[in-house]
Amino acid sequence: MSYLGIDLGTSGLRALLLAEDGSVIGSAEQSYSSEHKHPGWSEQNPADWITALEMAVAELRGSHSEFTDLRAVSVAGHMHGATLLDSTGDVIRPCILWNDTRSDIEAQHLDAMPGVREISGNIVFPGFTAPKLLWVKAHEPESFARVAKVLLPTAYLNYYLTGDYVADMSDSAGTSWLDVSGRAWSDTLLTAGQMSETQMPRLVEGCQPAGTLRPDLAANWGVSGSVFVAGGAGDNAAAACGLGALNEADGFLSLGTSGVLLAARDGYYPAPDSALHTFCHAVPDRWYQMGVMLSATDSLNWLGQIAGKNPSDLTRNLGDNLRAPGRVQFYPYLSGERTPHNDASIRGSFTGLGKDTDQSDLTCAVLEGVAYGLSDSYDALAQTGVSIDRLIGIGGGTQSRYWVKLIATVLDVPIELPQDGEFGAALGAARLAMIAGSGASPEDILKPPRIGERVLPDSNMAEAFNAAKIRFRAAYEHLQEISSRRG
Structure with missing residues (x-):
């Protein structure tokens, strides 16, 4: 038997084929683009997702004979997108993506309504569904009048695969229509959003069968027998499944373009005032919480562009041993900030510059600023009662051991780096397919990766970085005041 995991990313689709023992058979990737017709807009044509999926499947089928023994499929992908379908199942307009900010006024309106935060467990962000x-109702009333179903991007692929309107809990938790504690559509939230439950897909858990592959699609793919389609997951829930972050306090740090600090939870502990996301996990009776900063490695990439240097060269020049925090500080709010500030208008800055400031000072300040920003999420998580004693580190930024040691020191928690191998959302999706297709328990399938290196905090530097972190946070209010005056 083989199992297919699909990661529907913002810039491309990745398909991963696993053997029955969980080993990787092969993978395929296809890219697509987004449209940005106006500032703050971000849209995609769902037909491009289907084309990418079919091309990836064709590549896997042509390269690996094991594909014909396909037992189950699962889709993970970017959350919050609004794919609007009419009564015939046709797409009405391009999908409005997670990073589209046009609905800021509508988000503020919903967020202020009684009960919305309490039931959804979250602030209503402009990126939510x-x-x-x-x-759309306010600006495209003709399109709104035709909406028969609203599907998240992953649910749209589920629809293509099964012919049924079905979505999983973890992805649906980011809509502001789901009762995240009760794991069901909320009449109160739907009414607040001027929608109805008839316009929503059927809900299943991410590791449960959502349906079976359409017979015509199975024939086209060259597979026989009943092929299960699992509920799937939002991208971060799937990444948690790929990393084995299943039980209370299992967590990971993703140091990518944005920064994510995630912890699995055995219960429901919402903290919307801190701008933490509290979502259903991809398995029953579990949730997860995460803090998000919008410019993590993006901050280092920005400095590299300014300096005309490769970001990896900037960090490599720092050596292996942590330097004490200096006078220069950087505030990594190049695109605003999410956790815990929920401030879309604030922008970044350097402070403490002098004639003696050199490139290495700026690099250290950027790395430190990101670390302090991540510590805001770490502390917000701690205030909900979770006790994290280690984190798995993933993402491009973890290639810099200096940065990993710095973050471990600022958070005062070891960071474990997986050995080279497969992990992440595509693996998580394939594992969910294995559970749905085999009936195995999540605990038996969702195992953590082998760890190649464990980076410990530098106890000799802890006091200095704690003091610098306090200065960083004290200056935030002043920076926020300046940003608000500038509009």
Whole structure:
């Protein structure tokens, strides 16, 4: 038997084929683009997702005979997108993506309504799905009048695979229509968003069968027998499944373009005032919480562009041993900030510059600023009662051991780096397919990766970085005041 995991990313689709023992058979990738017709807009044509999926499947089928023994499929992908379908199942307009900010006014309106935060467990951010539909109603009333179903991007692929409107809990938790504690559509939230439950897909857990592959699609793919389609997951829930972050306090740090600090939870502990996301996990009776900063490695990439240097060269020149925090500080709010500030308008800055400031000072300040920003999420998580004693580190930024040691020191928690191998959302999706297709328990399938290196905090530097972190946070209010005056 083989199992297919699909990671529907913002810039491309990745398909991963696993053997019955969980080993990787092969993978295939296809890219597509987004449209940005106006500032703050971000859209994609769902037909491009289907084309990418079919091309990836054709590549896997042509390269690996094991594909014909396909037992189950699962889709993970970017959350919050609004794919609008009419009564015939046709797409009405391009999908409005997670990073589209046009519905800021509608998000503020929903967020202020009684009960919305309490039931959804989250602030209503402009990127969430519900405010997008209010924007469509206000600005594209003819399209809104035709909406028979609203599907998240992963649910749209589920529809293509099964012919049924079905979505999983983890992805649906980011709509502002789901009762995240009760794991069901909320009449109160739907009414607030001027939608109805008839416009929502059927809900299943991410590791449960959502349906079976359409017979015509199975024939086209060259597979026989009943092929299960699992519920799937939002991208971060799937990444947690790929890393084995299943039980209370299992967590990971993703140091990519944005920064994510995630912890699995055995219960529901919402903290919307801190701008933490509290979502259903991809398995029953579990949730996860995460803090998000919008410019992690993006901050280092920006400095590299300014300096005309490769970001890896900037960090490599620092050596292996941590330097004490200096006078220069960097505030990594190049695109605003999410956790815990929920401030879309704030922008970054350097402070403490002098004639003696050199490139290495700026690099250290950027790395430190990102670390302090991540510590805000770490502390917000701690305030919900979770006790994290280690984190798995993933993402391009973890290639810099200096940066990993710095973050471990600022957070005062060891960071474990997986051995070279497969992990992440595509693996998580394939593992969910294995559970749905085999009936195995999540605990038997969702195992952590082998660890190649464990980076410990530098106890000799802890006091100095704690003091610098306090200065960083004290200056935030002043920076926020300046940003608000500038508009």
